[in-house]
Amino acid sequence: MQVTEGYFYGPLSMAVDSAGMPRIVWHDHQSDQFNPELGDQALATLRDGLWVKEFIENSGHDGWDNSIALDSAGGIWTASIYPSEFGATTAVYMSHFDGSGWSGESIGSLAMTYKFGTSIAVDSRNRPHVAFYNEKKQALNYATRDGADWKLAT
Numbered sequence: 001m002q003v004t005e006g007y008f009y010g011p012l013s014m015a016v017d018s019a020g021m022p023r024i025v026w027h028d029h030q031s032d033q034f035n036p037e038l039g040d041q042a043l044a045t046l047r048d049g050l051w052v053k054e055f056i057e058n059s060g061h062d063g064w065d066n067s068i069a070l071d072s073a074g075g076i077w078t079a080s081i082y083p084s085e086f087g088a089t090t091a092v093y094m095s096h097f098d099g100s101g102w103s104g105e106s107i108g109s110l111a112m113t114y115k116f117g118t119s120i121a122v123d124s125r126n127r128p129h130v131a132f133y134n135e136k137k138q139a140l141n142y143a144t145r146d147g148a149d150w151k152l153a154t
Helices: none
Strands: 008-016 022-028 040-047 050-056 064-070 076-081 092-097 102-106 118-122 128-134 139-146 149-153
Touching: 022 064, 022 076, 040 076, 076 118, 076 128, 092 128
Parallel strands: 008 064, 064 118
Antiparallel strands: 008 022, 022 040, 040 050, 064 076, 076 092, 092 102, 118 128, 128 139, 139 149
């Protein structure tokens, strides 16, 4: 079964909820040709046998090196890179769908290029945890959110 078609950048990430509903995230160029003005994180959800695609938009050419996690309240969490090649001053972004709408925020990382990936998990209290490679420091970083603040560790 085809999910969608277009000009994409991987890696893909997928999560399946407790009801068996899969969700897939990727970077979608939104065009057949590369255009730095286009490109966002995309999400596809299988509903009633049909794939429904939506864009998780922030400003700029974002949504690279995606990962996805689901929480116990039905929330969707993603981590991705907004690369310095497209003007970003901070690189790692977390997006959250709480059932009514999407919100997004930087986790406080320095600017960096895409290609190193992200990983996101949600704990039993529905708090996001993000891991990513910091190319500037050549270190693996771990970030957790406690309330409104992100705590980063190497």
